[in-house]
Amino acid sequence: MTENTTENSKIVLGKNQYGKAEVRVVKITRDTGRHEIEDLSVTSQLRGDFTAAHLDGDNAHVVPTDTQKNTVYGFAREGIGSPEEFLIRLANHFTSEFAWVTGGRWAAEQYAWERILAHGEGHDHSFVRKGQEVRNAVVTKDGDNLYVISGLNDLTVLKSTESGFVGYPKDRFTTLQETTDRILATDVSARWRYNNDAIANGGSRSIDFNKTYDDVRALLLEGFTEGYSYALQQTLFQMAQKVLDAHPEIDEVRFSTPNKHHFVVDLTPFGLDNPNEVFYAADRPYGLIEANFERETISDPGNAWDGIAGFC
Amino acid sequence: MTENTTENSKIVLGKNQYGKAEVRVVKITRDTGRHEIEDLSVTSQLRGDFTAAHLDGDNAHVVPTDTQKNTVYGFAREGIGSPEEFLIRLANHFTSEFAWVTGGRWAAEQYAWERILAHGEGHDHSFVRKGQEVRNAVVTKDGDNLYVISGLNDLTVLKSTESGFVGYPKDRFTTLQETTDRILATDVSARWRYNNDAIANGGSRSIDFNKTYDDVRALLLEGFTEGYSYALQQTLFQMAQKVLDAHPEIDEVRFSTPNKHHFVVDLTPFGLDNPNEVFYAADRPYGLIEANFERETISDPGNAWDGIAGFC
């Protein structure tokens, strides 16, 4: 490797991480005849001192991604609980097991299932994928600091009225007509970061991540319904506010939301009116609104938001 | 075109159809403050005498695909009702409006929405995409014959026990181990064809397609849960049977169902047992079971099943 080292004496390794992505693990809890199912896709990425691998091809520090995968399965044997708790266990394991692993990023998607209704009752061991949104979580560890971000994506919502868009600036390229009654539709991607103290081991609060998830989801939906929307931006603020008001353990809420255009079809050439009843749902292009809402004083996010796509 | 005609004197136009695909139409019914939403992607394809367009570039018979799209929106103004009824209206329109259009194929997907729960009640005009399966329908018209096939896809189900696979033939390439307790999982794609008499204009029965859809869906799910499954094939039979027993207006049920493998992870290298609790859900390859179940005597399907992908 001498030759290489000489040639690129001025080129250095910057930030880096590596691991195994999309480890799909299905955990059945079958202590009784009434089974429970947990279904996750887990990604584990380690950070630390991996310079020798990059510069010299020396793998002495490279915990194989295959080992990271195995660890996910091994840890699942002891149960999942919630994606956040499971990822925290993985984070603590890798950073304590290998001296040179000083941090990392552990992420998961969770897919919801519900019991099939058979003969009027939820079945003991037969399930149907719930569809709708995908739950997700990201745990970042950086030395002694631990960050937890929870979220969801692909929660598609629509208001068929009580939305408009007026009062915007016009220039040479403006052709859009103002409207006081339009469809407002989006796929909600939301992430909320927990206060560092709240998640710290010795913290004063103990978080039930599953219960909080259900509650935040309900508040986001409820916030979407309320009032007249002058802009998707305003509606997002309303949604975030409900979450932050109800959950002091959450410091900030971030959104990345398409404005899914539903255009009123002009039916006049066919001799028909169209009082906002028939719409063409367009795919591309679409509006894209990214907005972060946070308390005036928040705990230090560190690098927790790095690499979360689609959020500014 | 003389030159071309000469060169290929022996080449003829075979079966053909054309139209507009994936016309996304969202219909809001807003007669009262409690809105209703219908959300469809419609494909219209015409059949008939289009030889001149192919051989000579003469478009005198080519009803533009843009016109077909416009017609979808124009017809939506008068309401959707059910995808099946909407497609039948389109079929009757095109085959009666243009003398040379002797038939065609009209297909739709429908995406379900449910009211957002806000302050304990379903909201009047705010909806969330239900997710889960996609409903579909195909209406085929061939001269005076009309065929209706309804269906669904992507209904993902899983049994965490009461499934096995034993007693299969072994050969040189067999390495699979028998098991009496495995996960059985699939994405149900099912289609059911209505008896021709039942859908004929002067038929003795009047079909409520929406109600039938809900009932068939429930029966398919219930059928999946029942009993011990010796093979996915057997479970499909059980599901079809429930539908055909309860719905005399349906002649046949067809399935195209992946066997979504969930492999028990071997945790013994890590000093752990794994009594069917931790599974690796694999993507590819997957088993693929296609099976049609029908009454002993059925009405003539004509060309109704042509072009429906993934069904043998």
Place this chain on the structure above:
Amino acid sequence: MTENTTENSKIVLGKNQYGKAEVRVVKITRDTGRHEIEDLSVTSQLRGDFTAAHLDGDNAHVVPTDTQKNTVYGFAREGIGSPEEFLIRLANHFTSEFAWVTGGRWAAEQYAWERILAHGEGHDHSFVRKGQEVRNAVVTKDGDNLYVISGLNDLTVLKSTESGFVGYPKDRFTTLQETTDRILATDVSARWRYNNDAIANGGSRSIDFNKTYDDVRALLLEGFTEGYSYALQQTLFQMAQKVLDAHPEIDEVRFSTPNKHHFVVDLTPFGLDNPNEVFYAADRPYGLIEANFERETISDPGNAWDGIAGFC
């Protein structure tokens, strides 16, 4: 199973097939330092007597899909050659190995690679995915009959002029304006079926499937470029004609081709002209043209076209 049999005495098993789908196999030929790569996704589906599995859960006839997968890998050890030849070998194996397997369907996609250009030469063992179209093949066996269909999909082509659409019928729903200069763009999905005699074991011709593929692909592209297009339908005919003229061993060519709309953007509100220079490429909806071209006399296709999606 007695109970079930009684209940559904009038419900019978119709057409069915099953197997393993999307078996991804990469074969490296490394007899010399200059490696060759073949990269396929293979689907194997068996047909025959599988009634007992469906009705009684008796798997005595069910060659496991896992075994079918293993067989693909085992056969790959002896080489691929071409997808068509490889699938024929699989077809002959399964129908001769198991008495009750009377036929089936074997399909493959092949992904092309090319050598990386390094220091001015194609590298010996480093490759880059070629992208562009995906090659495919379907082999169907039905008793003693063997059918071979080759094809490609996702070959995206565009003509920036020499295309128009005029002379079409107008009705109440027509708003489309005629144009004599538009963009014509499509993703070519084409399939061509070989004459049964040409592929029969004792046939008079020996087909080089790889060479034929390259040639048909070139002819389709060349046919797309030639002359003024009055309709996509006409252009497809021109493309098919070139193939059938040059390849007597091919009986028919089928297309399923979207008309990918490129709309001229109206720039006049911005004080700009737009002489067919700036286009908006729309996703949905799109035109969809399906057309089959065949010799006046062709060999019997049997069930070779069943289940090929998107072809009427």
Place this chain on the structure above:
Amino acid sequence: MTENTTENSKIVLGKNQYGKAEVRVVKITRDTGRHEIEDLSVTSQLRGDFTAAHLDGDNAHVVPTDTQKNTVYGFAREGIGSPEEFLIRLANHFTSEFAWVTGGRWAAEQYAWERILAHGEGHDHSFVRKGQEVRNAVVTKDGDNLYVISGLNDLTVLKSTESGFVGYPKDRFTTLQETTDRILATDVSARWRYNNDAIANGGSRSIDFNKTYDDVRALLLEGFTEGYSYALQQTLFQMAQKVLDAHPEIDEVRFSTPNKHHFVVDLTPFGLDNPNEVFYAADRPYGLIEANFERETISDPGNAWDGIAGFC
């Protein structure tokens, strides 16, 4: 809005941006009969003072996303040139046209086309999508600072030998076997950031972005082929080094690359050997290596890397 303001006195708007995403623009240059095609998907996002829209639904500052779309088409009338130059023009326009727009992010994907070979020559106005990688660019403006990042994704490469993985640490969860001869395959996603001085208006260098793109792409491919790979990490370093050595105007190169596993299939149960000839290409999970390489001294990246997914 008084009520809201009171309730959430402690909740503030954090970072935010909005705009129109995936504006697909196809530009045909037809000054002569030999047409040129440029095909881009452009996303425009504005940053600045948009607080009133979020907190009060006041849109006085909200340049409609529709206007941003129109501007893309209007600017395309004057030509594209390169995605980087086009985005810079958009950036300068929006930040100078609207006082409260102090910055933003403009991104594009570009899809390559090549002339169809017809009768031995590249056709004048018929093109085929080149496939292979997608080129991309991101231009960020933050006050007076301008940042340009170019890149590509989905460049799939494979080495069939000269790669191994040994010498890694083992723990309780390690089952992976060492190998000195494996397939190394990845989809290269690479981004390179230009030195700020090099892209500044009064900079000493004038960059030909198209030429640089072609050259960087070739160097990345060449770097992938060279030498024995002890780890994908090492190969990435080698690729970056070639780029940075040849292009002083580039400050850093970042990679996000899956390790696409190709497992040697065990054919011994079938009585066959497998000297690294038959592989199973797995989809999930996959290794994921993210690594940034940079000069020891680089110009300040500001917020240029924010929101670029998959890069740590």
